[in-house]
Amino acid sequence: MVPSAPTSRRRFDRPFEGPMGGKNLFFGDSFVRLFGLVRHPDVDVHGFKGATAKGLNRIDNPNRQEILRTLKRRPNAERVILCFGNVDVHLSYYYKTYGTGEPIDLVGIAESYAKFAASLPVPPTAE
Structure with a gap:
């Protein structure tokens, strides 16, 4: 049996707003939303429609700013996975x-x- 897609769209369209949450933060263009099929409390997916890797270069890029704001709010994050470039x-x-x-x-x-x-x-990974 194939698991059904999540019913809540909020998780895919907006970043998590609280001080706690998943330890694995996925950021990317629309393709990153595939990771939203993983139903696990340690996975948070932040998709940006039409986002480019090139755009992340610009200091004033809203996606860049949102990634940095989210990381600041999420000091307990253990991994950041970037999925831009498509x-x-x-x-x-x-x-x-x-x-x-x-x-x-x-x-x-x-x-x-x-x-x-x-x-x-x-944070650096523990060895």
């Missing part, structure tokens, strides 16, 4: 290449995305 690869690349004719720097996007991920204030 829009960059599956939409922006083709739009830029065939729509506008402008080049897109996927390597630069990946490098800045990794830099953003490395800058996140998460």
